Amino acid sequence: MSLIGGIRPPIAALSVLLLTLAGITALTLGKPDNVLVPKAVLTSQQYVAEDGAVALRASLDESISDLTNTATLFNEGQPVSADTVLDKVGDVYQKWRGTAVIEIKSGDLLAARGESVPISAIDRGKLSAKNGLAPRMVRMDNGQTRLVTLAVLSWKGQPQQLLVASSSLTFPGVSLAGGRAIGVVDSTGRVLSSHGALDAKGAQRQLKSFAGVAAKKAQQNPITAKKPGSGGYTGVSGHLTGDAVKDVRTVGGYATLAAPVAGETTVASGLGLTVVTQVDVREHTEQLTRPAFGIAAAGALLLIGGLAVMVLLGTVQRPLIRLFLESRRLTRGDLARPVTVPRAGEAARVGAALERLRQQLGGAPVDAEGPAPRKGLGARALLAVCAVLLLVWSAPLMLVLNRADDSVRVPNQIVRDQKSRTATVSDRVRRALNEGHADLSAVAALIGDRTSADDMRTVLERTLEDHDRYQSLYVLGGDGAILAQAGRTPHHTAGKGPSAKSLEVTGEGGKKPVITATAEAPGRDGAAVVGEFRIEFLNALLSRQGMGDVRVLDAENRVIGGDSGYLAFQQAPSHLAPLLGKKEAYAAVQRGGSTVRVAAVAPFTGGGEAKSLRWKVVSWQPASGLAIPEYSLQNRTVLAGLLGLTAAAACLGWLHIVVVRPLRELARQAEALAGGDRKTVLYPRHHDEVGAVARSLELIRQQLQGARRGRDGGARTPAGVGRN
DSSP states (O other), rough: OOOOOSSHHHHHHHHHHHHHHHHHHHHHTOOOOOOOSHHHHHHHHHHHHHHHHHHHHHHHEEEHHHHHHHHHHHHOOOOHHHHHHHHHHHOOOOSSSSEEEEEETOOOEEEEEESSOOGGGOOOOTSTTTTTOOEEEEOTTTEEEEEEEEEEOOOOOOOEEEEEEEEEOOOOOOOOOTOOOOEOOOOTTTTTEEEEEEOOTTHHHHHHHHHHHHHHHTTSSSTTOOOOOOOOSSOOEEEEEEEEEEEEEEEEEEEOOSSHHHHHHTTTGGGGOEEEEEEOOOOOOOOOHHHHHHHHHHHHHHHHHHHHHHHHHIIIIHHHHHHHHHHHHHTOOOOOOOOOOOOSSHHHHHHHHHHHHHHHHTTTTTTTHHHHHHHHHHHHHHHHHHHHHHHHHHHHHHHTTTTTOOOOOOOHHHHHHHHHHHHHHHHHHHHHHHHHHHHHHHHHHHHHHTTHHHHHHHHHHHHHHTTTTTEEEEEEEETTOOEEEEEOOOOOTTTOOOSSSSEEEEEESSSEEEEEEEOOOTSSSTTTTEEOOOHHHHHHHHOTTTTOOEEEEEETTTTEEEESOOTTTOOOOOOGGHHHOOOEEEEEEEETTEEEEEEEEEEEOOOSSGGGGGOOOEEEEEEGGSSOHHHHHHHHHHHHHHHHHHHHHHHHHIIIIIHHHHHHEEEEEEEEHHHHHHHHHHHOSSSSSHHHHHHHHHHHHHHHHHHHHHHTTSSSSOOOOOOO
């Protein structure tokens, strides 16, 4: 018999699958979901840590790039004093804790602003070596850590100078409300800086414990550290579970600083830093189900599955095996006993045909009366009955039982995290626009009345190459004429002078909004440097895992950008209306019909030119996508029902293809042979019980054909005819 054919393998496979599914059902659906911290809360801490890592990495890389580009712009102009350099740097950028200019050869301090820069940590003799100007982290006497960035100021005929800036390892825009703490950890597990709620007893100790664990986990390969196909963050990230006191447990997340594109590196991502967050969770999840439910569901499956298997054994397998034995007996010449005819169905038709053939082998005429098969359910109907039995168990699990309705309770920490993450994204967008305008201001400050169009174009092209946020850069004269341009064709109305607004949005009615930044060039008769932002750059800032749908809205609540499909300048979704009037970051659970979602809004706060836009960032996601107990139980219940349906479809479908369809064809051929058709050759479709009966019928056909030839005077016995 074939290993995959025959009547036995499908029924045996169905029995094994149903037994296995019963065990899985008893273990999974009967497991109480009374954990202190739902998985969704733990995963949310991982996402918060990733947000902090993204913000810190972007801030450090931006600071390093800005200082280098500023030095390059100064080097291309006329020599200026050290004080002038620092004054202009301070006017354009307000991101560094301290700045200084020193003469490289002598080491003399020429000018300084802000806090003292750790100049003693700079080895001036190694600046010309490879990576001699690379940023480095320096630990101050007060225990704080600073990132020191270097750039060379070089003019012909003057000693080279070193522009030095120090930055603290802070997290721009990361919300620390709700008792959250966050820290930066080096590769050894040492906490370099920390912020947030660390005054509580044991908070510092817990953060240090998390830091040690995170530093070890950060050594993993980012590809192998996550599940295959999970995608998401390009670095190493995860969640942590700390100590518990009564009903309070400390949970946290960690994420390494990673480049936005997998496989690439940036200066900041090469520093070996890891972001660690922690927060106390005071939540209990009610017990949703009890072991009795899983045991009852498993018992019902065993009862229904056992009944289905018994039906298959008694009405399909046993009659077919009996036919197989009876057909072999006839081919051996044992014609003394009548054929035992099954009760009904195709097997009964084949049995009746075999009985008639037995009589014909004994000399009875073709038209002799034989046993008439009793009417009853055929094999296909029996399979349908078994399918209905198994569907009776699977359908309620998939559609009715353990369904989470609109009263499902969303953990408060999830709502708080949605608010804080939305606020973080809002601040990232605001800072990105401010940084873009600051870059243009730095370029405009160095364009004098003697700067040629070619020189302006060179500066614009370098700025466009260094910053991917722009799609077009140009210098616009006071009369509206474009003096120099780099990148795509500007969306500028011919003859219109520079806008009085630092940032504005145009392009209504088009496919994409046009976000334009304008920085006046001093001493050039009203000329200005204008930059048009790429909308793809803005949308990329919104793409964060675990936040659902994210949109940027303007002051009129129209969509400017989003992380997924949207129409420019369309009104915000109606379900967000209760949130749009909030002046500060706010989040809520929205319930409507059977839909439960977590939504948040975060208006622009803080200073900078972007504040005048009065934009806001909104986000929302369905609660059904969160790993909270009610939905987890629903998903497990649906999965059990789907597994039962799949097992039934696979095994019964297998049985129908391999056994039932060939059996129906065999019944037709057997009746035709018993009715006198001696010319049609019978071929077995499969090497199984049905195929064996078909081979026996073929041998009987040959015997009957040989007997007729003998009566007609034939002298030769056909090949293959059995002899007694």
